[in-house]
Amino acid sequence: MQLTLGPVQYYWSKARLDAFHEVLAAAPVDRVYLGEAVCSRRHGYRTADWLDAAARLADAGKEVVLSSQVLMESESDLKALRRFAADGRFLLEANDMGAVHRVAGRAPFVAGPHLNIYNAPTLAFFASLGANRWVPPFEMTRASLAAILAEKPGGVATEVFAYGRLPLAFSARCFTARHYDLPKDDCRFCCLDHPGGLELSTRDREPFLVPNGIQTQSYRALNLVDALPDMRSLGVDAVRLSPQPEQLGAAIGAFRAALDGAASAAVAAMLGPTLPAPPCNGYWHGRPGLDYVARGNAA
Amino acid sequence: MPPAARVELVCPAGTLPALKAAVDHGADCVYFGFRNETNARNFGGLNFDAKAAAEGVGYAHARGRKVLLALNTYAQPGSFERWPGALDAAADLGVDAVILADPGLMRYAVERHPGLRLHLSVQGSATTYEAINFYVRHFGIRRAVLPRVLSLPQVEHVVGQARTEIEVFGFGSLCVMVEGRCALSSYTTGDGPNTVGVCSSAKAVRWQETGAGLEVRLNGVLLDRFTGGEMAGYPTLCKGRYQVRDDTYYAIEEPTSLNTLELLPELVRIGVAAVKIEGRQRSPAYVASVTRVWRAAIDACTAAPSRFAVRDAWMEELASLSEGRQTTLGAYHRPWR
Numbered sequence: 001m002q003l004t005l006g007p008v009q010y011y012w013s014k015a016r017l018d019a020f021h022e023v024l025a026a027a028p029v030d031r032v033y034l035g036e037a038v039c040s041r042r043h044g045y046r047t048a049d050w051l052d053a054a055a056r057l058a059d060a061g062k063e064v065v066l067s068s069q070v071l072m073e074s075e076s077d078l079k080a081l082r083r084f085a086a087d088g089r090f091l092l093e094a095n096d097m098g099a100v101h102r103v104a105g106r107a108p109f110v111a112g113p114h115l116n117i118y119n120a121p122t123l124a125f126f127a128s129l130g131a132n133r134w135v136p137p138f139e140m141t142r143a144s145l146a147a148i149l150a151e152k153p154g155g156v157a158t159e160v161f162a163y164g165r166l167p168l169a170f171s172a173r174c175f176t177a178r179h180y181d182l183p184k185d186d187c188r189f190c191c192l193d194h195p196g197g198l199e200l201s202t203r204d205r206e207p208f209l210v211p212n213g214i215q216t217q218s219y220r221a222l223n224l225v226d227a228l229p230d231m232r233s234l235g236v237d238a239v240r241l242s243p244q245p246e247q248l249g250a251a252i253g254a255f256r257a258a259l260d261g262a263a264s265a266a267v268a269a270m271l272g273p274t275l276p277a278p279p280c281n282g283y284w285h286g287r288p289g290l291d292y293v294a295r296g297n298a299a
Numbered sequence: 300m301p302p303a304a305r306v307e308l309v310c311p312a313g314t315l316p317a318l319k320a321a322v323d324h325g326a327d328c329v330y331f332g333f334r335n336e337t338n339a340r341n342f343g344g345l346n347f348d349a350k351a352a353a354e355g356v357g358y359a360h361a362r363g364r365k366v367l368l369a370l371n372t373y374a375q376p377g378s379f380e381r382w383p384g385a386l387d388a389a390a391d392l393g394v395d396a397v398i399l400a401d402p403g404l405m406r407y408a409v410e411r412h413p414g415l416r417l418h419l420s421v422q423g424s425a426t427t428y429e430a431i432n433f434y435v436r437h438f439g440i441r442r443a444v445l446p447r448v449l450s451l452p453q454v455e456h457v458v459g460q461a462r463t464e465i466e467v468f469g470f471g472s473l474c475v476m477v478e479g480r481c482a483l484s485s486y487t488t489g490d491g492p493n494t495v496g497v498c499s500s501a502k503a504v505r506w507q508e509t510g511a512g513l514e515v516r517l518n519g520v521l522l523d524r525f526t527g528g529e530m531a532g533y534p535t536l537c538k539g540r541y542q543v544r545d546d547t548y549y550a551i552e553e554p555t556s557l558n559t560l561e562l563l564p565e566l567v568r569i570g571v572a573a574v575k576i577e578g579r580q581r582s583p584a585y586v587a588s589v590t591r592v593w594r595a596a597i598d599a600c601t602a603a604p605s606r607f608a609v610r611d612a613w614m615e616e617l618a619s620l621s622e623g624r625q626t627t628l629g630a631y632h633r634p635w636r
Contacts, residue, residue, distance in 0.1 A: 071477055072427045073453055081429075098429030101436070114480060116424070116493060118373035122403030139485045139494065147376035169476040169483050172448035172630040175551060179543050184636040200550055201542045202521040209483075211543065211550065216476070218486055282489070288518060289486035 001231070001259055002238035003252070004031040004159060007067040007093075009167055009242065010212060011042045011191035014049065021053045023249060025060035028256040031238070032057055033093055035067040035084065039174070039213045040077050041187060047083050054090050065091045068099035070114045071170045071214065093135075104129035113137055113161060118144070120151040133157040135240065138166050138222075141286040142230065149235045157237040162224040163251060164242025165197075165210055165217040165276065166289060175211035184214075195245040196276060207277065218290065220280035225258055225271055226295045227284055247274035264295070305601055306567055306574055309367070309466065310590050313345040313579035318355040320587040322364050325594030329359055330367040330398065332496075332579065336378070337385040338369040339422055340579040341496030349388065356392050365395040369579075371420035372496045373401045383407050390415050396441065399423075400479060405438040418466070419443040422492065424479035428460035435462045442466055444575060446478045447557065451631045455569040464572035470589060470617065471577025473557040473629050475537050483536055488518045499535045515539075532622050558617050558626035560593070563600045564607045585620055592616050 005024065012020065024032055034054050036042050045053070054064045066084045069077055078098065085092055085102040094100045095112035103109040111117060111126045113135040123134060136145055138161055149158060176198060177187040197212035199219065210217040221244075224231075228239065239259075241251060254270035282291030310326035312318035321329045332338025334346040347355060359366045368389040374382035382404050389397050390412040397415060399405050400422035408415055421444040425431045434440045442464040445454060458465045476483070478492070485491030488503040503518040512526035515534040522539035525531045532538070537551040557577070559566070566574065574597070576589050592613045600607040618624050629635055 070480065071448070072430070073449060075456065078427060078429055096427075096430055097423070097425055097433045098427045101429050101433035104433075114424075116373055116401070116479060118401065118493070119376055119379060119403055121406065122374075122401055125402050125406050137482075137493070139482050139491060144376045166482070166486065168486050169481040171476045172450075173475055173552075173636045177636075179546070179550065183634060185633065198543055203524050203540060203542060203547060204521045205542070206521070208520060208541065216483065216551070283485070286489075288489040289482065290520075 001228070001236065002030040002159075003028065003255055003259060004238050004240045005029045005033065005252070006161065006164070006240045006242045007033045007035055007037040009038055009165075009215060009217070010195050010197060010245065011039070011189065012044050012195055012245075013192060014044045016195065017044050017049075017053070020243070021057060025057055025062070027249060027252050029062065029241075029252055031063035031065065033065045033067045035069075036080075037067045037070055037095060038170075038215050039191070040069060040074070040080070041184075041189070042191065042213070047080055050084075051087055051089075058090070063091075065093050065110055067093040067112065068095045070095045070112075070167075071172075072096050072098050073172065091132075100126070100129065106130075108132040110159075111135065120148045123148060123156065124153045127153045127156045131156055133159055133237075135159045135161060138168070139283050139289060142227070142234075142284050143286060145236075146234050152235070158235065159238040159240055160224070160231060160236050161222065162227075162239040162241065163222060163255065164244055165219070165221050166280075167215055167217055167242075168209070168289075169216040171214050171216070174214050175216065176213050179211065218280065219277050220290050220292070221275045221277045222281060223271065223275060223279040224281055224284055225255060225267060226264070227281070228258055244276055246276065250274045306563075306571060306597055307466075308590070308593055308597055309573050309575040310586060311471075311576055311579040311581065312355065312586070313340060313342075313581065314583065315347065315351045315355050316583040317579075317581070317586045319358055320583040321590050322359050322362055324587045324590040326364060326590050328365040328367055328395070328573070329355070330369050330575075330579075331355060332369040333385050333388070335381055335385075336375075336495040337372055337382050339371050339420075339492050339496045340369070341372075342580050343501065345580060352388075352392055356394060360393075367396045367398055367418065368392075368394045369398045369420070370404065371398050371400045371422045373422075373493045374404055375494055383411075386412065386415075398444070402434075402437070405434070405440075409438050416441050420479075421446050421468070422479040424477050426457075426477065428457050431457065431461040431463060431465075442572060444468075447474055448477050448630045450633050450636075451562065451565060451569075454566075454571070454631070458570045465570075466573040466575055467559075467566065467571050468557060468577060469559045469563075469566075469574035469593065471557060472535075472622065473552065473555060473627065475552040487520055487536055499533075504534055538622075553625060553627075554622045555625040555627045556621035557629045558614075558621065559628060559631060560596055560613060560617065561609050562628065562631055563596055563609075564604045567600055567604055588616055588620055
């Protein structure tokens with residue numbers, strides 16, 4: 001099974017992204033996804049910077065994929081998408097049907113987790129358009145994934161989001177700017193001060209969600225490391241980790257060790273301290289996403 | 300697309316009495332769903348069995364109105380046959396169009412029911428003309444319903460470039476998140492819009508009087524706490540009060556409803572084909588009131604768009620029906636963002 005790193009979800013400065021990519025080049029991941037997937041106002045990297053970083057990481061031996069923005073609103077969003085698609089050196093991860101429209105029939109592509117592929121006929125449709133890999137929706141259960149993989153068309157690899165805060169929702173509204181009482185069009189790039197997002201708690205002080213610009217993430221961090229043997233038996237080809245500001249290298253190391261056959265207790269000891277919050281894995285077990293089913297307690 | 304001759308008024312029908320109320324008060328189209336998870340208002344006591352659906356279609360067609368079937372959740376492997384089954388049933392009923400979100404289901408519709416008119420649901424999350432034209436090319440959709448996230452100039456741009464009719468939301472509950480891309484409800488309760496057609500499911504809601512006030516929880520998560528004379532509406536989780544860095548406020552959205560009545564001349568000018576009223580979960584009386592106001596407004600605007608003025612009585616009636624009695628222009632109006 002491959003180990004992949006999804007696109008950065010937060011607003012990181014150019015210097016931070018540069019340093020991050022330098023670390024990535026030497027990290028034991030097989031594939032990396034690059035690009036601004038959340039907000040078009042984030043300009044740590046411009047399109048040309050993403051393409052440069054992609055080239056450097058490809059030279060370092062990584063498979064490189066460019067991720068398209070999930071919520072597309074304006075003509076300038078479409079222009080950025082066209083530049084990614086037109087470059088031609090890298091695969092595109094389509095996270096919106098407009099992106100699929102750009103690449104379908106022209107080049108192979110990755111059908112991203114936001115395309116809402118919930119069943120085998122829909123997967124077959126995307127495969128017919130040229131998808132050579134798909135990422136199931138975050139809320140997909142193990143049972144649904146098993147049923148789809150049992151009738152999956154050939155030539156499509158399956159990559160499961162397995163670690164990190166879940167990108168649960170996208171909006172036209174910026175919740176970080178709203179917190180600072182700023183209009184979105186003049187947000188003063190306040191997301192830069194929150195490289196791991198904000199923390200939203202209930203009125204009884206239970207942390208619940210992570211506002212991250214126009215995106216809302218789970219507070220709890222998905223951890224499916226215990227499910228890796230099960231995924232392998234189902235025919236999953238790759239697992240994806242989501243970048244986070246701290247402890248990412250250690251998390252990559254733990255997943256690499258798990259994929260290389262390290263004992264689960266050793267992996268758990270390595271992975272535990274890397275989690276930014278208590279773990280969740282409820283979706284996989286057919287439960288609310290925020291639930292956590294401990295190893296050995298799965299129904 | 301050239302501007303439509305007349306903006307269609309598309310009204311919600313959660314029950315047969317609501318369908319009749321919409322037709323009787325001037326809806327051009329009514330939309331309904333079957334009584335299961337194949338539609339995005341899969342609530343207890345709502346929706347149509349085969350008998351009610353046949354009667355509803357007959358009632359509307361006898362009065363020259365159209366009927367649309369919402370089949371706008373994503374087909375799930377465990378109960379997959381329900382979705383194509385619902386499509387076959389819709390075709391047999393003779394509905395005027397089906398409102399779909401799942402591309403796999405659209406392909407089935409094109410192959411099995413080539414004459415059936417397809418609308419792209421708001422749950423399809425298509426916010427650009429590129430996305431909409433994708434569905435036109437592959438499935439020949441005849442109309443797309445836009446998510447409630449675009450500004451008015453963005454809507455105009457989409458209408459100008461999309462190769463199909465555009466329908467927008469005019470009134471009702473406001474989704475703050477892009478429809479089809481929100482897993483907040485399934486994260487909290489296990490049940491969400493995409494998979495089973497519910498949001499903040501009533502069966503997960505618990506109200507409790509406590510020393511700190513009236514608390515409402517969704518599967519144990521505290522959504523809000525009310526004290527004094529504060530009004531408590533339906534606890535949708537994006538409309539709760541939360542804490543961010545020591546501020547307690549409506550961190551996502553206030554309990555408010557979308558009302559675009561004052562934008563009607565603009566919507567007509569830019570060539571929107573239809574205006575949708577949200578609210579299949581609402582009563583027949585609600586549907587009657589909202590339909591009557593919007594019928595009057597659309598007729599006034601069609602007769603003399605340059606002289607169109609929103610009447611106070613219309614706004615008062617709509618506000619009285621709105622969540623928290625508040626209304627907003629939502630994303631159509633940039634400052635909302």
